[in-house]
Amino acid sequence: MASWCVRAVRQSYSVLASPALKRAPVRLLCTATQQKNGPGSEEEPEKTEQTPAEKVLTEEKVQLEDQLKEMTEKYKRALADTENLRTRSQRMVEDAKLYGIQGFCKDLLEVADILEKATESVPKEEVTSQNPHLKNLYDGLVMTEVQIQKVFTKHGLLKLNPEGQKFNPYEHEALFHAPMEGKEPGTVAVVTKVGYKLHGRTLRPALVGVAKAS
Secondary structure, three states: OHHHHHHHHHHHHHHHOOHHHHHHHHHHHHHHHHHHHOHHHOOOOOOOOOOHHHHHHHHHHHHHHHHHHHHHHHHHHHHHHHHHHHHHHHHHHHHHHHHOOHHHHHHHHHHHHHHHHHHHHOOHHHOOOOOHHHHHHHHHHHHHHHHHHHHHHHOOEEEEOOOOOEOOOOOEEEEEEEEOOOOOOOEEEEEEEOEEEEOOEEEEOEEEEEEEOO
């Protein structure tokens, strides 16, 4: 009986002292740690390199993107140029409508000047009912002058009579400068010939004399 107990103790000791049993707790600890951290704790596999076909497709994609960007820029510039051309063409058409009669108006100004001089040359004291022929002629000249000025105004042609106004080189042409009593220097003192503007643009500057300081 005693010998059997000794053998049993020796077998138990040999089992406990075996290397497999000593390594078991370490393996269990490693397994528990992996389970706790989960599969994400493992290192990610390295990315695979692109295949030759993928490299070719990537290069083609970059080239197409560059071409698209270049074509987009060209398209935008073409649109801007077209819009500028349309604006300039529209402005030219509008100017042609407004100032297309400019040459004709200049010729009519001479007629208006003659009518004005004719009415001014008639002695006012002789325009009476006792001189009906002169009165009728004078009245006809005045009516014609008034009517032609109405036609001018209808088509945007306005008379410039700047006497007493500040001298404007864009609307007036100075024939002389002279000191004049009662006139402010730099103002128009004498108008020898009236001017005209067509739709705000000077068609003929007024010929004037400008007062200067004495």
